[in-house]
Amino acid sequence: MEVKKVADISYEEFMEEHYKPGIPIVFKNASKVWKANGLFSPNWFRENYGERTTEKDGKSYRMKDIMDMVEKSSESNPAPYPFIFDIPTTLPEIEPLIDPLNLNYAKPNWLETKWFKRGYWGSATEVFIGGPGGKFPYLHLDYYHLNAWITQLYGDKRFTVFPRGQEEMLYPRPEDPWQSQLNIFEPDYSKFPKYREATPINFTVGPGETLFIPFGTWHSAHSLTPTISVAFDQLNNKNFKDFLKDVWIFKKREGTVKALAMYGYAWLGGQKCKLADSLKSRH
Numbered sequence: 001m002e003v004k005k006v007a008d009i010s011y012e013e014f015m016e017e018h019y020k021p022g023i024p025i026v027f028k029n030a031s032k033v034w035k036a037n038g039l040f041s042p043n044w045f046r047e048n049y050g051e052r053t054t055e056k057d058g059k060s061y062r063m064k065d066i067m068d069m070v071e072k073s074s075e076s077n078p079a080p081y082p083f084i085f086d087i088p089t090t091l092p093e094i095e096p097l098i099d100p101l102n103l104n105y106a107k108p109n110w111l112e113t114k115w116f117k118r119g120y121w122g123s124a125t126e127v128f129i130g131g132p133g134g135k136f137p138y139l140h141l142d143y144y145h146l147n148a149w150i151t152q153l154y155g156d157k158r159f160t161v162f163p164r165g166q167e168e169m170l171y172p173r174p175e176d177p178w179q180s181q182l183n184i185f186e187p188d189y190s191k192f193p194k195y196r197e198a199t200p201i202n203f204t205v206g207p208g209e210t211l212f213i214p215f216g217t218w219h220s221a222h223s224l225t226p227t228i229s230v231a232f233d234q235l236n237n238k239n240f241k242d243f244l245k246d247v248w249i250f251k252k253r254e255g256t257v258k259a260l261a262m263y264g265y266a267w268l269g270g271q272k273c274k275l276a277d278s279l280k281s282r283h
Contacts, residue, residue, distance in 0.1 A: 001163040003203045014105055014212075019238070022214040024161055026203070030105055030210045031151045036097040037208055040153040040228050042067040049093075054085050066129055070226045073131025081134025081223060085127040087230070094127075098151075098230055101125065103210060106149050108277050110235045115269030121247070122146060123233040130157070130223035139170060139180035139220045143250070145242035146233035148213040152205045155227035159211060160184060160200050162218040169198040170218055184220060215239045237277065240270050 005026040009017075018025045031037045050064035057080065061069075066083045073079035085091050087098075102109055110116050111123045122144035139160075142148050162170060171181040171192050182188075187195050204224065205211050213219055235243055247266045251259040 001199075001201060003159075003161065003201055005203075005209070011105060011107075018212065019214070022164065022216065024214060024217060025212050026205055027103070027105065027210040027212070028208070030103040031153070031208050033100060033104060034098050034151070036094065036153055036230070039097065042071055042154070042226060042228070045228070049091060052085065052090055054083060054090060056080050056083055067226075070129060070131030070134070070223075073133055073223075073226070075133040078133030078135070078223075079131040081130040082136065083129040085129070087125045087127060091127060098125075101232055102234075103149070103151070105212070106147070106232070106234045108236045108273070108280075110240075110270070110273040111146075111233055113269070113273055113276075115272055116235065116266075121235070121243075121266070122250075123235070125232040126230070128227070128229045128231055130227045132223060132225055134223040134227075135185055136220045136222070139182055139184050139218055141178045141216065141218055142213070142233065143178055144233075144235075144246040145215040145239045146235055147215050147239060148219075148231060148233060149210060150205070150213070150229055150231045151210040152207055152227065152229045154207055154229075155223065155225040156204050156206050157227050157229065158202060158204050158222045158224055160202050160220050160222075161213065162198060162200055164216055166198050166218070169194045171195070180218065185222065215242065237270075237274055240274075244270070 001023065003024045003026060005028055007028045009027070014025070017023070046064045046067050050062065052063045053060050055061070061083065069079040087094060101112070111121070116123070123146060173179050173181055182192055182195060184200065189196055244263065244266060248259055248263050251262040
């Protein structure tokens with residue numbers, strides 16, 4: 001598998017060549033529809049939202065201090081990674097700058113409907129901030145089998161993805177099969193020998209570029225420079241069946257009654273969204 005970078009591709013081409021078969025792709029120009037493209041920078045966030053805070057490992061950090069940290073970060077002494085700001089709750093003012101959120105490609109997205117805006121379904125719209133040397137703490141699949149869309153708006157980030165079907169070589173955690181036991185940046189082959197047979201695909205996503213990671217794709221990331229990106233999730237009929245399975249698994253931890261209620265609500269919401277998609281396709 002190769003992760004292609006494309007400058008211009010139609011929505012129909014994307015659906016047939018990447019979305020339906022579940023193949024990652026990097027869009028070079030999709031973010032041009034966002035006012036945030038070319039605007040976001042450490043100084044811009046310092047000046048506009050310097051006092052906004054987020055938590056990382058139980059500690060609260062201010063935006064301006066985070067930006068100082070990531071600009072001083074290095075491979076040998078990296079800043080904590082990642083710093084994450086939930087946009088709807090901590091930075092709602094920037095929502096108009098990332099509209100349309102779907103970039104005219106991530107559609108339909110049932111997470112934008114009233115059915116799935118209620119409650120927590122593993123979905124999020126977030127700003128990720130990191131510095132050189134910052135590595136995502138573990139190789140993982142996204143919970144709830146959601147598709148991930150990551151738009152790099154400042155700096156360069158190296159991503160690693162794996163073709164589907166390599167789970168045995170990636171050693172999922174028994175208690176949490178969405179996370180790997182591996183540190184892919186410093187693999188211990190004596191402990192995880194089958195990883196030698198895995199075929200990681202590494203590529204860099206730069207400013208203005210958008211990465212589509214289809215559900216079921218193992219991935220991780222490594223900041224090469226100070227980086228600012230916006231990430232959001234996608235749900236629709238293609239990943240809905242697996243999404244429902246995860247709803248049951250996660251909500252079951254809170255009790256069978258809670259799981260039945262949430263599963264039923266999600267199932268009903270999915271039927272409503274399917275009907276809405278069907279009606280749109282007729283017009």
